[in-house]
Amino acid sequence: MVALVIVVGSVGFMVLEGYTFIEAFYMTMITVSTVGFREVHELSPNGMVFTSLLIIFSIGTFAYTISAITTYFVAGEYRDLFNARKLERTIDNLDGHVIVCGYGRVGEKAYADLQAKGHEVVIVEKDEELVTQLREGLTPLVIAGDATRDDRLMAAAVERAHAVICTLPSDADNLYTVLSVREHNEEATIISRASQAASVAKLRRAGADNVIMPDTVGGAHMASLVVNPDVMDFIDHIRIQGKDAINLEEVDVKDLPSEYRLPTLGEVDARNRLGVNVIGVKTSAGEFIINPGPNTPLDNACKLFVLGNENQLRLLNRLFGLQTPD
Helix, strand or coil, rough: HHHHHHHHHHHHHHHCCCCHHHHHHHHHHHHCCCCCCCCCCCHHHHHHHHHHHHHHHHHHHHHHHHHHHHHHHHHHHHHHHHHHHHHHHHHCCCCEEEEECCCCHHHHHHHHHHHHCCEEEEEEECCHHHHHHHHCCCCEEEECCCCHHHHHHCCCCHHCEEEEEECCCCCCHHHHHHCCCCCCCCCEEEECCCCCCHHHHHHHCCCCCCEECCHHHHHHHHHHHCCCCHHHHHHHHHHHCCCCCEHHHHHHCCCCCCCCCCHHHHHHHHHHHHHHEEEEEEECCCCCCEEECCCCCCCCCCEEEEEEEEHHHHHHHHHCCCCCCC
């Protein structure tokens, strides 16, 4: 807008007063800036009228420009733009993160547990007021918008995500989100919430690896507290411990060269060597072995379910990574 005023003023002085370009440009600048220098030449009546109109128009233009610039910086638009660019750069550097779609009661709990385990988490939430609260008080890694939209999932780097948790209140929205996630990332683990039993099979067919019905899980947990209260208290006690206490974790047996493969659980001797208790094994065929004995065979694609503190689990992971424990 300011450039237009300068161009119009310069052309006007050249046409009406016969000024050279330099003279016309100079007259335009001293007129719109209202510095009060003398004219290059005496103005004709037409030139006086044009100068008056130029002054009136330029005052409005500059007032609007100053107001827009002030609003941009003072009202927070610059800050919002800066934060948006910073968020984009941060997410561009993420790989193997977890995306939580929907920050309701279920999503809030999922986020808290993932954070406690040290995972990088990106939240996708469409409630703008909630997005502002999350960014100011919890984490800057929040994508504003509907998780059913592909562009919002792409903004969360869904193609590089390790897992996606869909906790939207509508089964239809969760179904659509699962389809979109699976389209962009065939390897990601997708966990979806379901409200209706009829939606479970549909969500699995759409690509969800696990489907959770919070009401069913909560009811089963309550019933177990009646039937086996001490067992459930013990399990809950393990789940809520901090990182320095005993936790139940899964450990992958890595792809070891043949000369390092461990044929049986007894040869690992995790209990005596590291203080870790192996309470279960998931074989490469997907079968579960509960309370495995020392003769339980292992291969390079199975998983161990172990009880141990953070340091013990770290050493066990390093053992399977062909590194010598400290």
